[in-house]
Amino acid sequence: MKTVRLFAVLAAVCLMTLSLAPARAAEPVKIGAVLSVTGPASFLGEPEKNTLLLLQDRINAAGGILGRPLELVIYDDETDVNKCVLAVDKLLKKDRVVAVIGPTVSGNTLAVMNKFPAAKVPMISCAAAEKITRPVNPWVFKTPQSDRQAVARILDHLRQAGLSRVAILTVSDGFGQAGRAVLAEMLPAGGFTLVADEIYGPKDTDMTPQLTKIKGLAPDAIVCWGTNPGPAVIARNRVQLGIRTPLYMSHGVASNKFIELAGEAAEGLLLPAGRMVAVEQIEDGNPQKDVLAAYVADYAARFGAPPSTFGGYAHDALALVRAAIETSGSAEPRAIRDALEATTGFVGATGVFNFSPEDHNGLDPSSFVMVGIENGAWKVLR
């Protein structure tokens, strides 16, 4: 009797599913994401995940993509390269997504990017390393600027200020050493003299030995390449030692957290930053102004804090994929890839993207502005 009833229920369920199927809304567009939401790079991955959730709701509320709802499949790789590889395999083979956003960090991106040509699915990385898009892998794109563009901005500023002898102080992690390589290449090529090349550890709490050494060499400027909290310690040590040499930071500290940590020692520091740090200072008529204002306001309303520039990388990745699907009129991976590569003049949170078969980053140094820190706030320099 029980089995009979079970069969009856099963049959009813099957019938209902069958009869409902044609009436269901259009099949969702499935886009995957692998982000470092936890682990050492969580300060990057968490705002990226929040941003994707925000955009998913915004897109679905506006009717989805091509009339189909957007379904995001987000995995956390815990900033672990093995977990990242597994998550990408899962997205490509099990979830069968049409595009992948992320990974968050360069090491993970480099580890998985060769899977994408084989799977014929486009990937839009949120990691900055130059090797991701140079040489160009036809299926791989990235939204953050390369270090080269940030360095180019700093060199322009040094040149205008007439400074030529430069000391560099870089952190011994992936970010710092990538920046160190670019600085060591571009400084001599730009006619500058590299007078000191010092390094500190990501967890170091006192950099006065390095700064004392640099002080003794009397450079015209110091360039520091790292992410919080090291650069804040360096800013404080510089004041402690009474060093008046201008100190340039990387875009890696372009968040209010840095000003909070460095306190008064942040006064007068200079760095290249995305326009997001000072949305209200963007000149009228700049196409990024509206995009950024909307993003910052929506994010702050939902998560109770303004977004960081890192969230912008994920913002642009998803917005680019959406635009590619809409312009090509197809949510097939190959069509998305072709449309991405043909995208020009796309206004994102990070900059204006102009992709081409030779350039899968699509940004130039103008996506950065030079900012100074004045009275504890960002001041865009013109």
Place this chain on the structure above:
Amino acid sequence: MDTASLLQYLVSGLTVGSTYGLTALGFTIIFNTTGIINFAQGEFVMLGGMLAVILGQALGLPLVPAVLGAVALTTLAGGLVERLAIRPARGASPIQLVIVTIGVSILIRGLVMLLWGKDTFALPHFSGMRPILFAGAAMLPQSLWVLAVTLTLLAALRAFFTATIHGKAMLACSHDPGAAALVGVNVRRMVLASFMLSALVGAVGGVILAPLTMTAYDVGILLGLKGFAACILGGLGNPFGAAAGGLILGVLEAFGAGLVSSAYKDAITFIILLALLFARPTGLFGARSADRV
């Protein structure tokens, strides 16, 4: 190389070294009572700094009550660790208890991360940020605080272990808990006291360091590691050795970074540490113990 630079390296080394030495002192207290290495010691230092920041920012307490509150709460946390993690595992071998402390450190770190996030925080300096200049070297007033507190704690602990009945009772517990109990020492209470005392020392270190080094949920890992290295260098169980080991480690790092290469400063330090240990396996100030096999 001018003397001002050399002096600056020394000042920097002593300041950083004090951070290692303060953590190392905490290791010493628990080791002297229980014979175990408490790998959650770095977490006590972190808790001291983080709680001071949280009490100051979230509750709006002025600096002094925030600092005192943080030290009191961390001492309480040290007691809880003993009651909830160490006491239920009594009878286990020291190596198993060491593993328990590693588990505790991961738990504390995780809790702090969940409660207050992964950001780095800064605590205001106790007496301003205007550097004190002497002979061309610049020193922050906070560095003097750190050095003075380290030396005071060291003297107090030395007096405690050598001149007071409670200190001697604690030492007795590590040598032979059974015999200590026979002569009337309450071993369990001593173990509890040692955890609370080492949490107190760690928290004091945490709050005086937080203005200089800033603090985050994960600063305890590195401090614990360097503090342990300082203990081994100075000779396990000797508070004087622990503090001296920390200072030596810090000075080696600073001179390594300043005079040789900042890229290899950790490598330089650990090569010297290894060489010292090959020459003197018991550490610089460790007694040659023959009683434990």
